[in-house]
Amino acid sequence: MEHRIGVFVCHCGSNIAGVVDVKRVAEQLADYPGVAYSTDYLYMCSDPGQNMVKDAIKKHSLTGVVVSACSPTLHEATFRRAGAASDLNQYRVEMANIREHCSWVHRGDKEKATEKAIKIIKTMIEKVKQNEALEPISVPMTHRALVVGGGIAGIQAALDIANAGHDVVLVEKSPSVGGHMAQLSETFPTLDCSQCILTPKMVEVSQHPRIRLLTYCEIDDVSGYVGNFKVRIRKKAAYVNRDVCNGCGLCVEKCPRTVASEFEEGLATRKAIYTPFAQAVPNKPVLDRDNCTYFESGKCGICQKICPVNAVDYEQKDEFIEEEVGAIVVATGFDLYPVVNIGEYGGGSIEDVVTSLQFERLLSASGPTGGEVRRPSDGKIPKEVVFLTCVGSRDPENHVSYCSKVCCMYLTKHAMLYKHNVHDGQAYVFYMDVRTGGKGYEEFYQRATEEDDVLYLRGKVSKLFEEDGKVMVWGVDTLTGRKVEIAADLVVLGLAMVPNSTAVELSKKLKIQVSEWGFYSEAHPKLRPVESLAPGFYLAGAAQGPKDIPDAVAQASASASKVCALFSEKEYHREPIVAWIDEDECSGCKVCISVCPYDAIEFDSEKGISRIQEAICEGCGACIAACPSATIQQRNLTDSQLYKMVSAALED
């Protein structure tokens, strides 16, 4: 093809022309091989400037345009549009940055600046010569979203997306939605009842016509890419036909087997056939076969006999559900750091040392003590209660390095609620720093010290042990420089928040990144905090990092709006600056597959070659540099282009 490139040198008033001899540049480049037209103008981005480009394309049958002006970040889009208006493919328009990278930074030496401007423009002429005419890649899209995890974050995301008019599949692994928020008593900083604000949302999510709620289900497999995911969901056998069950609860009532209740954090029991808690949604039981007499010995079968609608089915098997979705929101939440890892605090062996979630249950009106704070060992009302912050958190040497963000606040809440419960009790909080970043949070903390006489002790506790029916606390008050010993009736551990135990495994199925500690990685910590790096995946709630409810909900709504933005187009469009493999040259070594951060390359085992999926490739170039056969190229930034550009820049 004959090259007919147009070069347009901008003065930018005196911004460029004051340093670079623009006339000389334009003249000199007119003679450069492949250049059909070269000119200069005062303000290229002005309407007359743009029109100049449009006209020249037509008049001189230009095959490419180099606007030599400011940084492409500023006006690349402007001039690409101008090119397109004259039927020149937008990807055949490039900018040479002779302002930010030249005139503005070399004001002292006009001659050298002019020479450098010429070199810069030459590199772009060489690039444009080989630029392909491309179209943005468009991918068909399924306008349905998958939300994984039915805690407050997942619920909020599902409702927001569904209310915007898109279908949602909400997958929750436990028998009910609600997540940890369902376990909480009252919530800081306003002390409203957690159940009261959560339950309506749980019900809404189960009744929304656009939401398909799949509880007691797990993600089995995910394939495809943004806009076109195929998801296989495992519906775990509940041994109750939950479509038939009317939730009468007779089976639960009559079941003779009891086991420790997960929802009550082991402080109470549940039956082998059970709903996790009274307000569960859906309020239909599942049967826990690991603890059921029938599954152990073939005896019992009471639940089946008593069920008035014959819903109990011991023969039920896991089922698989296939769904097609265009976007996936991950909201799998958190777990508490395992207390067994903290030997110096008894590692879970001291009865009256409880976790923070256990204490929530002791405070909860629907909890095992009916909301009266009673300690587990003997049911007595504890008079001396010690709360420990940063248990496992901020301990890079032995546990996790990060701050769990919410524990300062919830322990303050705990101390406060305890005092509201036991007026003559004494609450102590051992802390390193009290972190109260949030609206109304600091005031909440101040109230705890002012009004509720909570005593804050600055120091980290070294050891807890049992002695004479008390829990001995060996701490320190670094403010007075004294060792402190307290004989406590109850100790509450503000354990670190860690990602849900399934997070890492799930991340492998979804092929999205997790950070060092297993929280899902966001694309950018400040500017893209709710997107995963992999297109089509969005993050919400504590799955992305320790978070309280307001933050979890905000992030859920943000990821929902990202999903809606994606769904606002019929098709999914992306920059075509992707990599491609020359099938004839590929040796099938799979090196590229191992380096691609987006899993964009698939292996065609029939042909024994690798193939890049354009819809997924982000154009990073890692595979290109890694391919031992040098057979991968990037569209409009091929090796050949790079070599020519280098040569042009070095030409005298």
Added chain:
Amino acid sequence: MKIPYYPGCTLHERALDFDKASRECANVLGVELEELPVWTCCGAVFPLTTDSVMEILAAVRNLAYASRMGDKVVTLCSFCYNVLKRTNKVMREDGERREKVNLFLRADTETRDKIESFLKEDYVGQVDVLHYIEMLRDVVGFDKMAKHVKTRLEGLRVAPYYGCMLLRPHGEMKFDEHPEQPTIFEDFLTALGCDVVDFPMKTECCGGFQIVRDEETAIACSQTVVASAVKRDADLIITTCPLCLYNLDRKQKEMEKRVSGFRKIPVIYFTQLLGIALGIDDEHLDFSDNYVDPRPALAEKNLV
């Protein structure tokens, strides 16, 4: 089976009872503790300053002697174990100090005369340092040990005291999987049939060498440990270290003076207890050095 054995000076002087009981038990279990032909004091404390070379020389020499005899060396005293194990790590990982130490060793003519051959190669951490209890668990096996038990110590409430030196620093000692809640002695005691008394002070310090400088401070420490075991109705405490034994047992004399209503409790070495279970003759199990005589407590359970 022969295993090189480093007794350390205390076991050759003040803690002969420990040495004797341990050798006898090993014999019964089919292990011959082969004492290093030459050895010196290990230095008793591992120097925590990074530039120490002279201070670890003695320990390296002992390790080097041991390396001529086998790939392991067994020791009993917690202090020796700590010093040898940590020194060994220095020799394995700290190239600069290793080089310096070997320079000294090469120049050391006295050593050369005694053990000409080992100097053919530098000492670079060839041996593994093993505590006797680790040997019982990993070489003999607690289950095999249990098979040799003649008298199961049923009903005997024993509090296992670990102290500091076996466990810390955990990253280097790796003596037990759970530094804060170790279980190796519990498993040992269970194999002998004892009732294990779990007491929260089992990993707390007995006062260590401070006993010779500031008796009051050290006794305060050891009393905390003793009282904690007594409170949990232990019949006796076992330990692995002559210094712990000294602080916990001998100093009960002082505790009696200081604390009204103080209840004494016998403290013996773990291999002495093992000896009883294995039915070893009284002549090898000498309790004459103990301040609190363990025999009444043992007699009560018909064990002596």
Added chain:
Amino acid sequence: MFEPKIICFFCKWCTYAGADLAGTSRKQYAPNGVVLRVNCSGRIDPQHILWAFREGADGVLIGGCHPGDCHYQDGNYNTMRRVSIMKPMLEALGIEPDRLCLEWISAAEGDKVVRVMDEFVETVRDLGPLDLDLTDRLSGAEAPEGAEVVEQKS
């Protein structure tokens, strides 16, 4: 005075934007380098670098995002590895390893662009022009594949 020729490969997400910032802040630096914009520093492979030297560059400067900040997760780690492998390779070819420089410069570090450019130009100036004989040897031995223009397939 010897004016070295420098080829700069700058990642568009960080260093290229950092150089833009140096411009908007009107910082001044040596005009010896010409910047080529790439999607990621990890796009650059040894052949590009050798080609630049062969074509007469006296120095090659690669600018990427700080470790952990790569727009594409870990492209810059690949660059880091590649550059450290390159250095002895250059040495073997008789090219002073200091003629190749890798720097982490974020979009906010306009000042660093200035500092690095000036320092690198000085370094290369001190090294003097790249010995042509050696360059010839290089062109004989290491002519990168694809240097002859391969038209893109479309």
Added chain:
Amino acid sequence: MRLRLSGEVIKDDLVKRVEDLSGQNIAMCYQCGRCSAGCPVADEMDILPNEAIRLLQLGQIEEVLDSKTIWICASCLQCSSRCPRGVEFSSICDALRAIVLRRRITTPSVDAGDVSRVMRTDAPQMGVVGALRKLNG
């Protein structure tokens, strides 16, 4: 008592020496106090372990070298084993002692009488040797 701080005061050469000798980075301590909370002999100390480190952070090393604390430490390593930042006060303590002992200044803790008293006890050898090495260099 007022501390007059400046960059110069804080960057004390001797503190640097302690860091080198102990292999510890004093700045890593975030003053949680856990070392003090678990130290079995802290009751007898005039400066708690975390306070000693704080003083070093402030360049006030002489105050620490003059303290009883460094002689009372029993090298039990409890402080180090539970420190969230991996700071080993036990090693810092050894380094501080080494500095005093290498200065060859007789301190109240290790005067001649003390040494002979140590020699006279009926404690096991390792206790005696340990004490002499820790407290007398």
